[in-house]
Amino acid sequence: xxxxxxxxxxxxxxxxxxxxxxxxxxxxxxxxxxxxxxxxxxxxxxxxxxxxxxxxxxxxxxxxxxxxxxxxxxxxxxxxxxxxxxxxxxxxxxxxxxxxxxxxxxxxxxxxxxxxxxxxxxxxxxxxxxxxxxxxxxxxxxxxxxxxxxxxxxxxxxxxxxxxxxxxxxxxxxxxxxxxxxxxxxxxxxxxxxxxxxxxxxxxxxxxxxxxxxxxxxxxxxxxxxxxxxxxxxxxxxxxxxxxxxxxxxxxxxxxxxxxxxxxxxxxxxxxxxxxxxxxxxxxxxxxxxxxxxxxxxxxxxxxxxxxxxxxxxxxxxxxxxxxxxxxxxxxxxxxxxxxxxxxxxxx
Numbered sequence: 001x002x003x004x005x006x007x008x009x010x011x012x013x014x015x016x017x018x019x020x021x022x023x024x025x026x027x028x029x030x031x032x033x034x035x036x037x038x039x040x041x042x043x044x045x046x047x048x049x050x051x052x053x054x055x056x057x058x059x060x061x062x063x064x065x066x067x068x069x070x071x072x073x074x075x076x077x078x079x080x081x082x083x084x085x086x087x088x089x090x091x092x093x094x095x096x097x098x099x100x101x102x103x104x105x106x107x108x109x110x111x112x113x114x115x116x117x118x119x120x121x122x123x124x125x126x127x128x129x130x131x132x133x134x135x136x137x138x139x140x141x142x143x144x145x146x147x148x149x150x151x152x153x154x155x156x157x158x159x160x161x162x163x164x165x166x167x168x169x170x171x172x173x174x175x176x177x178x179x180x181x182x183x184x185x186x187x188x189x190x191x192x193x194x195x196x197x198x199x200x201x202x203x204x205x206x207x208x209x210x211x212x213x214x215x216x217x218x219x220x221x222x223x224x225x226x227x228x229x230x231x232x233x234x235x236x237x238x239x240x241x242x243x244x245x246x247x248x249x250x251x252x253x254x255x256x257x258x259x260x261x262x263x264x265x266x267x268x269x270x271x272x273x274x275x276x277x278x279x280x281x282x283x284x285x286x287x288x289x290x291x292x293x294x295x296x297x298x299x300x301x302x303x304x305x306x307x308x309x310x311x312x313x314x315x316x317x318x319x320x321x322x323x324x325x326x327x328x329x330x331x332x333x334x335x336x337x338x339x340x341x342x343x344x345x346x347x348x
Contacts, residue, residue, distance in 0.1 A: 049080040051250065054093045054105030056086065058280045059209050059290050062106065064272055065261045067279055074257040080250060088188045091161040093238065094120045103243040104254055108134065108163025108207065108235045113313045115238075116331050117322045123244060124236035124309075126255060126337035127299040131233030135167035136211045137223040138204045140196055145203070148175040148224055154202035155183045157192040163233060166312055168205035169319050170231055171224055179319065196220060209290040216286045232308045236301075237337075244336065255340035259298045266296065298341070300334035 053071065055062040062084075065071050072082045085102060087093055090111030096102035098120045108131065112124050137156075139145055145154070148171055158168050172179065185201060189210050195201045197218055204214075214220035226233065237258065244251045265272055269291050276287045299305070306329060313326045 049247065049250065051075055051080050051082045051254070052085060052096075052101060052103045053082060053254075054085050054087055054096065054102050056089060056093075056106075057209055058282065059276055059287060060106075060294070061258065061262050061265055061296055063280075064265055064275065065257075067275065070261050071254075071257055074253060075250070078250060078253055088190060089159040089162045091115075091159070094118070094122065097122050097238070097240045100240070100242075103240050105238050106235065107238055108166075109233050109309050109312050110163045110166035110316070111161050112236055112238065112309070112331065113166075113316055113322060113326065113328070114161040116313075116326055116328065117324050121241045122331065123239050123241050123333040124301065124331055125239045125244070125251070125333055126237040126258075127234045127301055127305045128237055128296055129235040129294070130297075130305075131163065131235055132227045132231060133293045133295065134207050134226060134233070134235065135164050135231075136206065136225040137168070137171055138196060138206060138211060138214055139202070139221045139223050140199055141219040141221060143202065143221060145223060148172075149177070151175060151203060151223075152177055152181050153183070155185055155200075156203045156205060157185045157187040157195055157201045158205040159188050159192070160186040162207070163235065164205040164207050165321070166233065166316060167226060167231065169316065169321055170229065171205070173315075173319065174229060179321075208293055209286065212286050212289045212293070213282075216283060216289070233312055234301075234305045234308055237298075239336075244333075248336065251336045252340045252343065255298070255337050256344055259340060259344060262296050262298055298337065300337050300341075301332045306332055 051071070053062065055066060057063065066084050075082050085096060087096075090107030091114060093102060093105040093107055094111060094115035097105070106128055115122060137148070145151065151172065156168060158165050168184070169179065172182065187195060189206060192201065192204050192206065193210065193214060196204045196214065203223065211222070215222065237255070239251060273284065273287050273291055276282065277284050280287070309332070310328045313322070313328050316322045317325050
């Protein structure tokens with residue numbers, strides 16, 4: 001009997017202890033909540049948005065902006081961080097966009113056409129150039145070639161899918177030649193330049209600043225330029241579609257920052273030239289000529305630009321450079337640049 005009473009007393013003691021513990025835990029949770037410190041389910045701080053921007057070449061608006069930290073300052077105020085990624089030409093931008101590693105960049109129209117052909121999920125969100133001065137066919141200093149018709153049978157280097165790629169096909173067409181009439185060698189600029197210098201190739205289809213650099217440094221000769229042939233080939237700012245949908249306000253901020261940088265850039269060419277001479281260790285003659293030839297703009301994709309881009313895609317299809325006929329309007333989107341320019345105008 002005594003043992004039974006002791007067992008009941010022990011059980012009641014255990015239950016009472018458990019009850020006190022539970023009450024104490026509840027009170028602690030209430031106290032913590034009252035102090036703004038939940039006992040559980042604490043929220044982790046939100047991850048900072050990363051803005052990945054592509055850059056090519058040692059001069060240009062993005063190069064200047066990166067040196068000055070302009071985009072970094074603008075996006076820091078919006079709680080975002082900027083990372084820069086260097087590319088040798090336009091097509092690798094789209095490889096990075098396709099894999100989600102790049103959000104924004106700037107390329108010629110031909111890489112835009114190639115990316116649409118390949119099904120990359122992107123949008124061209126603004127026009128940065130009319131393209132007339134951007135491309136040329138270069139020859140070695142002592143080349144005997146005088147006319148574009150003399151390119152027949154020659155070795156011509158070009159970066160496949162670049163703006164110079166389309167330019168080369170247009171030049172051949174104007175000369176009454178086909179791609180099969182020449183030897184097209186696909187080389188990136190860092191490979192093509194030594195080949196031109198040593199005479200391993202007969203000609204090089206390329207864009208600025210490589211044109212001026214070769215002309216000044218090794219007296220390469222321009223056979224023909226886009227301006228000579230009045231070739232209208234707009235260049236674009238490009239964006240990863242999923243980024244613009246998720247962050248429309250940051251897309252507008254990107255375009256506003258670009259435009260503010262562009263305006264300062266074109267209005268202070270001497271100062272920008274000094275900056276590039278100092279930071280890039282290039283000859284003043286090269287920098288000055290490249291900057292004067294670049295004439296960057298920021299524009300919505302007007303009907304004139306859209307028509308020129310569609311004609312470029314149609315031409316590439318007609319000569320077999322791309323295998324799919326495109327409706328280029330499917331990747332052209334002006335709403336963000338229109339909003340950016342509107343906000344900048346209202347800010348004045």
